[in-house]
Amino acid sequence: MSRPTAALRRVSATATKLPVDTAYLRDVMLELLCIPSPSGRTDAVMQRVGDLLAEMGVELDITRRGVLRATLPGRRKDVNRAVVVHADTIGxxxxxxxxxxxxxxxxxxTHSARFAEGAHVTILTDEPDRTYTGTVLPLKSSGHTYGDEIDTFAIGWDEVEVRIxxxxxxxxxxxxxxxxxxxxVALDAAPQITPLGYVKSRHLDDKAGLAACLAALKAVTDAGxxxxxxxxxxxxxxxxxxxxATHGFDSGTAEIVAVDNGVVAPGQQSREESVSVGMMDSTGPHDFHLTRRLLALADEHGIPAVRDVYRVYRSDAAPAVESGVEARTALLGFGLDSSHGHERTHLDGLQHLAELLAVYLQGDLTFADWDVHESGALDDFPSTAVQPTPVEPTEVDRRLSEAERRQAGQA
Incomplete structure (x- = not known):
């Protein structure tokens, strides 16, 4: 039986590159950035995300622990795909x-006190109407008192304090x-968009990615x-x-595309103006077929995309697989400079990310007939593997084999 192979070229004859409402993307991103949501204190931002989805007419629910699930019904009900993005931030x-x-x-x-020094913060008490502002400062912060000691003072969380x-x-x-x-104590985002379209802010990871996901969903729903x-x-x-992403899936989830930042740094291919397709991160390679399908979709529809590999970084796809979800995974990112530091991205990259997500949602599964099942026959398993052609041993190979046998017999 011939096996299905990955479609690495033209893959989306029925999908179209939909217009993305960039004003919506920008405005939603700025709004979400200004809602404090450090991991563990995310109720407020999730309420707003839920409101935005409801405005689109998208059905949604929320799990016991607070993960929000929005559903865009498709023609096939026996299987589904998931786009995963996070609303929590460092803090x-x-x-x-x-x-x-x-x-x-x-x-x-995980973030360094080096980049927290000087940050404006919001202290969130247990009483919602009692919040306070402040600043993260090194223990020695007055140049007029400590002089040159400031330049040699240690860096670390034990060496800073919050002034209220x-x-x-x-x-x-x-x-x-x-x-x-x-x-x-939430680090204030302080977002700013420059005249050339750069976005500078804390917490672009992953509020910018979340805004791109919402813009992609809006493009699909607006097109009917x-x-x-x-x-x-x-x-x-x-x-x-x-x-x-440890929960919120079901047994019918066949594909997971995590949306997060594409690390822009020396030695990385990610760029702020492009979509980044993560081939591998610190937990290992993503699905061969799904990643190349996404690259093919980008190429077919003229969406700038680059491949990248991330050494010290993982996304929502990792805990999903670790928790036992049997699905193909991929990672799409927006190029982000100085991640978990003084972050910066570009509106063009966010638009392209939303465009690629919208194209992806219009297509079928990577292997529509196979991926509907949790398991099946080996002969039917999709593969691009090519079995090597047997090679006749050379005279040198035969002599080496004979010598090895003689040596083994003498041992």
Missing amino acids: TMVKRLKENGRLEVMQVG DAPVYDVQGLLALGIQVGDF ITPPVTARLLVTIGEEVGHG
Whole structure:
């Protein structure tokens, strides 16, 4: 029986490159960036994302732990695909109330205190109407007091503190404000769009990706398209701490496309103006067929895309597979410079990401007949593998084999 092979060239005869509402993408991104959502404190941003999906007329629900699932019904109901993106961000949490009226914090998610120094923050107490602003400062922050010591001062979370914008000078003053150990301290995004279309902000990872996903879903729904396969948008809330897409799927989920940042740095191919297709990250390679299908879709529809491999980075696809989801995975990203630092991307790259997602949603599964099943016969398994042609041994090979046999007999 001949096996189905990956369609690496023309793959989407019925899909079209839909217009993306770039004003919507931009406005939604800016709005989401300004809603604090460090991992563990995401209720507010998820409420807003739910409102935006409801405005499109998309059905949605939310899991016990808070992962949001939006469903775009397709013609096939026996199988589905998922686009996964996260709404949580890096941040900090109060570890100790200090005797000087300031806060010791520890990071939520993986990021360096080097990039937190000087950040404006919002302290989120347990009472929603009691929030405070502040600034992350090194313990030695006054040049007029410490002079050159500032240039040699250590970097680390033990070496910074949060100065609160309130007349408070001791622990009792902090308690009077309602601030406690365990309160979240969110790094303010402070977004800015330059005249050349660059977006500078904290938390573009992954609020920019989330905005692109919503813009792609809007493009499909505005066009009145019923996709061939039911699609779900999963918005997760714990990616930055390693357990984002651990649930929310069902046995019919055949493909998972994670949407996150494409790391722009020396040695990387990702660029801010293009879509990045992650071939591999720190947890291993993504699905051979699905990644190349996405590359073929981009090429066919004139969407700028580059391949990349990420050494110290993983996405929502990793916890999904680790939790036992039997699905093909791929990673699409928007190029992001200085990830988890002073982040920057470009509106063009976000538009192209939304365009590629919209094209992808219009097509069938990578292997429509095979991927509908959780398992099947080996002869039917899709493969591009080519069995090597047997090679007759040379005279040198025969002599080496004889010598090895003699040596083994003497041992």
